[in-house]
Amino acid sequence: MRIRLLAAVVAASVVRTAFAAEWVVEAPYADRAELTRAAKYFQHLKVDRERGVFRVQANDLGIARLEAEGFGVDVDMAATAHLRSALARMQAARKPGPALAGADGGGGPPYDTIGGFACYRTVEGTYATMDDLAADHPGIVEIHGIGPSWRKEQDPAEGYDMRALRITNLATAAQDPDRPAMVVFGSIHAREYPPAEIATRFAEWLVHNYGSDPEATWLVDHNDFRLVLQANPDGRKLAEGNDSEPATWWRKNVDDIDGQCNFGDDSDGIDLNRNFPFHWNITHGIGSSGDTCDETFRGPLAQSEPETDNLVSYVAGTCNAAGECSGGVFADRRSGAMAPPSLPDDGGAAPDDTSGVFFDLHNAASLVLWSWGDTDAAAPNRDGLRRLGRRLAAYNQYHPQQADELYPTDGTTDDTFYGLLGVPSYTFETDDTPGFFFQECDGPDGFESLTVQKNIDALRYAARTLHAPYRLPGGPDVRDITVSDVAEGEGGWFVSVQASVDDTRYNQSNGSEPVFAISGAQAWIDGQPWQAAPGATALSASDGAFDETSEQVEGTIDLTGIAPGRHLLYVQGANARGGGTGTVGTPNAVFIEVPEIDDTIFENGFDLSPFL
Numbered sequence: 001m002r003i004r005l006l007a008a009v010v011a012a013s014v015v016r017t018a019f020a021a022e023w024v025v026e027a028p029y030a031d032r033a034e035l036t037r038a039a040k041y042f043q044h045l046k047v048d049r050e051r052g053v054f055r056v057q058a059n060d061l062g063i064a065r066l067e068a069e070g071f072g073v074d075v076d077m078a079a080t081a082h083l084r085s086a087l088a089r090m091q092a093a094r095k096p097g098p099a100l101a102g103a104d105g106g107g108g109p110p111y112d113t114i115g116g117f118a119c120y121r122t123v124e125g126t127y128a129t130m131d132d133l134a135a136d137h138p139g140i141v142e143i144h145g146i147g148p149s150w151r152k153e154q155d156p157a158e159g160y161d162m163r164a165l166r167i168t169n170l171a172t173a174a175q176d177p178d179r180p181a182m183v184v185f186g187s188i189h190a191r192e193y194p195p196a197e198i199a200t201r202f203a204e205w206l207v208h209n210y211g212s213d214p215e216a217t218w219l220v221d222h223n224d225f226r227l228v229l230q231a232n233p234d235g236r237k238l239a240e241g242n243d244s245e246p247a248t249w250w251r252k253n254v255d256d257i258d259g260q261c262n263f264g265d266d267s268d269g270i271d272l273n274r275n276f277p278f279h280w281n282i283t284h285g286i287g288s289s290g291d292t293c294d295e296t297f298r299g300p301l302a303q304s305e306p307e308t309d310n311l312v313s314y315v316a317g318t319c320n321a322a323g324e325c326s327g328g329v330f331a332d333r334r335s336g337a338m339a340p341p342s343l344p345d346d347g348g349a350a351p352d353d354t355s356g357v358f359f360d361l362h363n364a365a366s367l368v369l370w371s372w373g374d375t376d377a378a379a380p381n382r383d384g385l386r387r388l389g390r391r392l393a394a395y396n397q398y399h400p401q402q403a404d405e406l407y408p409t410d411g412t413t414d415d416t417f418y419g420l421l422g423v424p425s426y427t428f429e430t431d432d433t434p435g436f437f438f439q440e441c442d443g444p445d446g447f448e449s450l451t452v453q454k455n456i457d458a459l460r461y462a463a464r465t466l467h468a469p470y471r472l473p474g475g476p477d478v479r480d481i482t483v484s485d486v487a488e489g490e491g492g493w494f495v496s497v498q499a500s501v502d503d504t505r506y507n508q509s510n511g512s513e514p515v516f517a518i519s520g521a522q523a524w525i526d527g528q529p530w531q532a533a534p535g536a537t538a539l540s541a542s543d544g545a546f547d548e549t550s551e552q553v554e555g556t557i558d559l560t561g562i563a564p565g566r567h568l569l570y571v572q573g574a575n576a577r578g579g580g581t582g583t584v585g586t587p588n589a590v591f592i593e594v595p596e597i598d599d600t601i602f603e604n605g606f607d608l609s610p611f612l
C-alpha cells in the first residue's frame with residue numbers, strides 16, 4: 001500500500017522532499033534477465049542466490065522504478081531502521097569526529113574524520129594524511145596532482161584538485177623506469193565510506209613499515225604504488241554529511257548540468273563508474289542508464305566528466321579509438337577497440353609477462369570481481385584473471401566471480417583498464433554488513449575488526465605478484481620466513497632459513513582452481529628472483545620429500561662474499577604445474593644482518609687485536 005502511494009507521488013513528479021527518504025527493500029527475481037532489469041537502475045544489488053531475492057537501498061523514485069518493472073517490492077523495516085539510526089547519528093555528529101591516531105598505532109597526527117564514524121577520514125583528513133606522509137618520508141612518497149574535480153572546474157575556489165599518492169623508492173626510480181605498478185582507486189562511489197580508508201591504511205602500511213618490515217621494504221623498493229585515495233572528492237564531501245546540504249546517500253559526481261535530474265537535485269550527477277570510455281554504453285541501456293536521475297546514469301558521452309578524464313589520463317594516458325594508449329602509469333599490453341560494434345571485442349589476450357595490477361575498491365557486497373563486466377563471454381585473459389581473483393578472495397573471503405556473472409555493467413573502471421591495457425583489474429566489494437555503505441567502525445561487523453586487515457592482506461598478496469600477475473599466482477605463495485642468527489661455520493658465515501611454501505590458498509567457493517604439489521624452493525640474497533642476482537640456494541623439504549601442496553622448507557645459506565650489514569633474503573617456491581621445473585610463485589623476503597668478519601677471530605679462535 002505504502003509503495004503504491006509513493007509510486008503515485010513519483011508519477012506526479014513532485015518535490016525533492018519526496019525523495020529524501022531511503023529504504024532497504026527486497027524483491028524476488030526469477031532469473032538473470034530480471035536481475036539485469038533491476039541493475040539498470042541500481043548498483044550494488046545484494047543478491048541472495050539461495051533465497052532468490054535481491055536487496056537494494058532505494059529512495060522512493062527507485063522503489064517506483066522497481067515496481068514499474070514488475071518487481072514485488074518489500075521494505076525491510078529492520079534494515080531500514082538500522083540505516084536511519086546510523087544516518088541520524090551522523091547528522092547529530094555533523095562536526096568532525098574524534099581524532100584518529102595513525103593507522104599503525106604509532107600515534108600519528110590526528111586527522112579529520114566523518115561525524116559519527118571515527119574510523120573514516122574525510123576528504124580533508126585523507127589529504128592531510130597524504131601531506132604528512134610526503135613530508136615525513138620524502139624518499140619514498142610524493143603527491144601527484146591529476147586534475148580538478150567537476151566543482152573545481154566550474155569554480156576554482158571550490159571543489160578539489162584530485163590527487164594520487166605515489167609510493168616507491170624515488171632515489172632508484174629513474175634507473176628502473178619499468179618498475180611494476182599498482183593503481184588503487186578508493187570511494188569513486190561517494191557514499192561508500194570504507195574503500196578510501198582501506199586504500200589509506202594500505203598506504204600507511206607501506207610507508208610506516210618501509211625499512212623495518214622486510215615485505216614492505218622490498219615491495220616499495222621494486223614497485224610503484226599509485227593510490228587515488230579519494231577518487232570522487234566532490235561527491236564524497238556531500239556523502240560525509242558535513243556539508244551545509246548533507247546528502248549522505250550521494251553516489252555519483254556532482255555534475256548538475258549534464259546530470260540534472262528533473263525529479264529533484266538529490267538525484268543529480270553522473271555515475272563515474274559508468275562513464276569510463278572502454279565499451280561505454282555498449283549494452284545500450286542494460287549495463288548503465290541514460291536517465292539523469294538514475295544511480296547508474298552514464299553521462300552524455302564517454303569520459304565526459306573531469307574526474308573520469310583525470311583518472312583515465314593518469315592511469316592509461318591518451319587512448320585512440322583503436323584502444324591504443326600511451327603516457328599513463330601502465331604500459332599498453334592489449335589490443336581491443338574502444339567501441340567495437342559488438343561484444344566481446346576483437347582484442348587479444350595480454351601477454352603473460354604483463355606487469356601491474358589495478359584495483360577499484362567499493363562496498364558493500366562482499367565480492368571480488370574481474371572482467372568482463374559487460375558480457376558473460378570470457379575475457380581473453382580469463383584464466384589468469386580468475387586465478388589471481390581466487391587468490392585474493394582467499395584473503396578477504398569475498399565471493400570471487402566474473403563481474404558479469406549476475407548482471408552486466410558497462411563503462412566501468414576495471415573493464416576500461418583491463419580492456420585498454422591488458423593489466424589485470426579487479427573490483428573489490430568489501431563487507432556486506434548491517435550498516436551497508438556506512439559500515440560501523442567497531443563491533444564484530446565493524447570496519448576495524450572485520451574489514452581492514454584482510455583487505456590489506458589481499459592487497460599485499462597482489463603487490464607480491466606485480467612483476468607478473470598472470471603467472472606468479474599459478475605458483476605457490478611463501479609465508480612465515482624465519483632465519484637463525486648468523487653463525488660461524490667451516491670456512492665462513494652461514495644463516496639457516498625456514499619458510500612455508502603453500503599452494504592451497506584459493507577461494508574455492510565459486511568453481512575451483514587446481515592445486516599442485518610443491519616441487520621446490522630457492523633462496524636469494526639481495527635482488528628479487530627474476531633479477532640478475534647472486535646464485536640461488538636450493539632449499540629442501542623439512543619432512544624429506546616435496547610431495548604435498550603445502551610444505552615447510554629449510555636450508556643453509558653461505559654468506560661468503562656478502563658485505564657486512566643488512567640484506568634482504570628472498571624465498572620463492574615452485575609447484576608441479578606444467579611439469580618440468582614447474583611454476584614459480586610469489587616470493588617473499590626477510591632481513592638478515594651479516595656481521596663484520598674479523599679474520600683474526602677466524603684464524604686464532606680468539607681476538608688478538610688488543611695485544612698487537
Ligand SMILES: [Zn+2]
Pocket residue numbers: 043044189192362363
Ligand atoms: Zn560502488
